[in-house]
Amino acid sequence: MDRREYNTDGTNIFAEDWDNLVILDACRDDQFRMSNTLSGEVETKISRGSNTSEFLKANCNGQDLEDTVYVTASPIYYYHQDAIDASFHEVINVWNEAGWHEDVKTVLPETTTEYALDAYEEYPNKRLLVHYIQPHYPFIESDTEFDKKQLHDGAEKDKSFWHELNNGQLDISRRRLWDLFEENLERALPHVEELVEELDGRTVVTSDHGNMFGERSSPIPVPFFGHPPKLYTDQLVRVPWLVRESGDRRNIVAGESRADTDSIDDETVSERLADLGYVEM
Structure with missing residues (x-):
């Protein structure tokens, strides 16, 4: 594990030029390129984090983002907002x-698109940051149980399925796991396309981090699955950066923060995190 607070070799997303930035959670660069149906020029960037919390802390901390509206299907920012x-x-x-x-214990991609389009209409002069859960599990169209904590009776309640997989407690092939993530990505992409088709300006589609599917990492040369913090392998930090220009650039202006500071029930936050597999942060 790296001793830095975050991957200082990574891209600061807020220093880049965009009007709309769309995040696909846990979507590695090579998997995106294999499944992508979106038009636009695709580059590769290096992420500042190897999991979502590290990515958000590394990019958002200390930033004046009063020109940006964050539409997120992930509870990670709320959970770490005090830090x-x-x-x-x-x-x-x-x-x-x-x-x-x-039923699925997640936010469906079409729902994220719906909320993002509403925000785009309500805040036409703000940058839009949209965070989809997919391809991160749960796997929407799959009848698998290991990724759905409430159904997986044999699972330890305080351990993710990555923990079970890395400790030999879960029998699933690398190919099958890859296919499940690919299916989740393909399930989301039409709804991402619906969103970007409606957005004016410079839109970027990217990811917060990648994922390891049994590759070996240094200094422990054993197969590893998942996306822990402070592990900056290519599989974890190489992310897609698709750029798409449409219509005129918007006139982006800052405005006083309207972000809701009211507390969300702790039990709701814990349940959402557990459903998405975030049990050790």
Whole structure:
């Protein structure tokens, strides 16, 4: 594990030029390129984090973001907000809204798109940061149980399935796991395309981090699965950076923060985190 607070070789997303930035959670560069159906020029960037919390802390901490509205299907920013000195104009926590899908235990990509389009209409002169959960599990169209904690009776309640997989407690092939992530990505991409088709300006589609599917990392040369913090392998920090220009650039202006500082029930936050596999942060 690296001793730095974050991957200082990575890209500061807020120093880049964009009007809209779309994050696909846990989408590595090579997997995106294999499944991508979006038009636009695709580059590769290096992420500042190897998991979501590290990515958000490294990019948001100390930033004046009152020109940006953050629409997020992930509870990670809310969970760590006390440790992140940032001031978004607005934060829309889709995971705490009616958008949470109780059957699948996640936010569906079409729901994230719906909330993002509403925010785009309400805040036409703000940058838009949209965070989809997919391809991160749970796997929406799959009947698998290991990724759905409430169904996986044999699972330790305080351990993710990555822990089980790395400790030989879960029998699934690298190929099968790769395919499940690919299916989740392909499930999301049409809804991402629906969003970017509606957005004016310079839109970027990227990821917060990648994922390891049994590759070996130094200094411990054993197969590893997952995306822990402070492990900066190519599989974890190489992310796609698709740029798409459409219409006129928007006139982006800052405005006083309207981000809701009211507390969300701790039990709700814990349940959402557990459903998404965040049990050790």
